[in-house]
Amino acid sequence: GAVVSQHPSWVICKSGTSVKIECRSLDFQATTMFWYRQFPKQSLMLMATSNEGSKATYEQGVEKDKFLINHASLTLSTLTVTSAHPEDSSFYICSASGARYGYTFGSGTRLTVV
Amino acid sequence: GDSVTQMEGPVTLSEEAFLTINCTYTATGYPSLFWYVQYPGEGLQLLLKATKADDKGSNKGFEATYRKETTSFHLEKGSVQVSDSAVYFCALSDADSYGKLTFGQGTILTVHP
Numbered sequence: 203g204a205v206v207s208q209h210p211s212w213v214i215c216k217s218g219t220s221v222k223i224e225c226r227s228l229d230f231q232a233t234t235m236f237w238y239r240q241f242p243k244q245s246l247m248l249m250a251t252s253n254e255g256s257k258a259t260y261e262q263g264v265e266k267d268k269f270l271i272n273h274a275s276l277t278l279s280t281l282t283v284t285s286a287h288p289e290d291s292s293f294y295i296c297s298a299s300g301a302r303y304g305y306t307f308g309s310g311t312r313l314t315v316v
Numbered sequence: 317g318d319s320v321t322q323m324e325g326p327v328t329l330s331e332e333a334f335l336t337i338n339c340t341y342t343a344t345g346y347p348s349l350f351w352y353v354q355y356p357g358e359g360l361q362l363l364l365k366a367t368k369a370d371d372k373g374s375n376k377g378f379e380a381t382y383r384k385e386t387t388s389f390h391l392e393k394g395s396v397q398v399s400d401s402a403v404y405f406c407a408l409s410d411a412d413s414y415g416k417l418t419f420g421q422g423t424i425l426t427v428h429p
Contacts, residue, residue, distance in 0.1 A: 208359065236416065245405065245421045246360075295359050297417070305409075305417060307352075309359040 204230050206298045208308025215286055215315055223281045223311045225296030230306075231276035232298035237269075240293040240310075252279050286315045318343045322406050322420035329396055329427050337391040337423045339380075339406035347408040349373075349382055349389040350417070354403045363391075363404070396427045 205228040215221050225235060234253050238246040250266075252258040252273035260266045268290075270282040279298075283290055296308040323338040341347065348367045352360040364373030369384035378393045389406060406420040 243422075243424075245419045246417075248416055248418075251416060297360075304365075305350075305362070307360040307362075310357075312357075 204298075204300065204306040206232075206296065206306045206308040208296050208311055210311060211309060212312040213314070215313070217287055217315055218285055220282055220284045221286055221313060223283075223294055223296070223313075225279045225281070225298065225308050227277045227298040227300065227306070230298075230300040232279075232300050233276065234299040235273055235279035236297040236299070236305075237271060237279075237281050238295045238297065240295060242293075246295060249281075283313065286313070288315045291315045318347070318408060318410050318418045320406050320408055320418055320420035322404075322423050324421075324423070326424035326426060329425070331398055331427055331429050332395045333427075335391070335393040335396045335400075335425070337404055337406075337425070339389045339391065339420060341387050341389065341406075341408050343387075343408055343410050343418075345410055346384075347410045349380070350407040350409070351378070351380055351389070351391050352405040352407060352419075354405065354422075356402075360405065396425075398427045398429055401425055401427045 207226045209224045237249045240246045249264045250258045250260045252271045254276050258271035273279040291314050295310045319342045350365045351363040353363045354360050364375040366373040366382035372381045380391045403422045405422045407417045
């Protein structure tokens with residue numbers, strides 16, 4: 203079946219630094235990848251949609267300069283949280299969509315900014 | 317716009333009890349409907365799905381039927397186990413939304429021995 207690998211699973215960083223999260227589809231080509239943010243005990247909020255080779259489409263209210271998304275290949279998308287602050291602490295989840303497998307989610311990344 | 321509403325939790329049950337988690341939706345067109353499960357500290361796993369009216373999705377003893385007339389997709393299981401304790405999300409994907417999933421708020425299920 204389809205597998206999406208997301209790394210790191212958790213990260214702690216200092217305020218003002220940048221953090222990169224990777225999302226890889228291991229056995230299928232993901233034409234589209236989605237990035238979600240989940241606050242404690244809440245639902246998932248879609249942040250952006252990325253298609254391979256093109257700019258990401260951000261949801262309303264999401265700062266594109268703060269959350270940089272790169273989808274350089276059909277198997278890799280990255281989310282970089284730039285100049286992170288404590289309010290960026292959250293659980294980030296990626297999802298990859300391929301023609302055959304539908305949506306497959308990564309295991310998530312717990313970001314803590316101190 | 318599209319929206320999904322789930323019954324508020326948390327839901328606490330004893331092992332072997334019957335489970336129902338209600339889910340209703342609002343969408344244009346004919347969406348596909350999903351139930352996802354999230355175990356503590358993990359990402360989401362697809363539990364079941366239905367792509368058209370009257371379809372029944374089923375997996376691991378869980379079932380949900382796509383009811384267009386009531387715009388519902390309630391999740392049921394006849395006998396829950398402790399290992400079913402998790403957060404359950406109802407979601408939809410509209411053909412017009414370019415593959416984006418719209419999630420309900422999630423329902424926390426705790427099953428006691």
